Amino acid sequence: MDEHRLIAVALVACAACGSADAQPPQASGIAAPAGWQALPALAGAARQGAAAGGVTVDGAEAWGEPAMGCYAVWVAMHGSGGDAPALADQIRGGLAAARIDVKDVTAPGADGLMALGFAKPPYAGRLRARLGGGRIVALACFGNGREPKACERACEGVLGALR
Numbered sequence: 771m772d773e774h775r776l777i778a779v780a781l782v783a784c785a786a787c788g789s790a791d792a793q794p795p796q797a798s799g800i801a802a803p804a805g806w807q808a809l810p811a812l813a814g815a816a817r818q819g820a821a822a823g824g825v826t827v828d829g830a831e832a833w834g835e836p837a838m839g840c841y842a843v844w845v846a847m848h849g850s851g852g853d854a855p856a857l858a859d860q861i862r863g864g865l866a867a868a869r870i871d872v873k874d875v876t877a878p879g880a881d882g883l884m885a886l887g888f889a890k891p892p893y894a895g896r897l898r899a900r901l902g903g904g905r906i907v908a909l910a911c912f913g914n915g916r917e918p919k920a921c922e923r924a925c926e927g928v929l930g931a932l933r
Contacts, residue, residue, distance in 0.1 A: 796829035798844040839916030854878035854901040
């Protein structure tokens with residue numbers, strides 16, 4: 771499995787809430803940056819990683835510009851419950867278990883929005899997640915260092931799209 775797929779799987783497989791009934795696939799509504807392409811294999815790896823963690827995946831999408839080394843993964847999932855602080859703890863624990871370095875963590879506020887930076891060389895990026903009621907909607911954007919400034923600019927727009 772490619773390293774960028776490993777990062778995506780680790781980011782979404784970290785929620786350890788119990789499974790629940792399946793729903794129709796959910797779409798992100800996020801527009802990829804100009805020049806980026808849909809990456810169904812990366813979305814599939816994220817979906818499989820999350821499902822292996824015992825959650826029901828409501829939707830998964832991924833985009834990237836592989837020549838630049840920039841990628842984004844969106845996943846919506848739910849389980850049997852959990853408030854925003856408990857889900858945030860599960861995310862941090864899952865990232866630690868995957869040996870992904872975390873920094874600049876913003877705990878979820880009243881809106882349930884959590885943010886953090888992460889790194890697992892050669893990849894580094896940021897994650898935003900909306901948490902609560904046993905639901906996690908996570909959006910990770912990361913790059914491999916090939917074109918870090920271009921990836922950072924693109925990721926700012928992508929991450930700002932999480933509603």
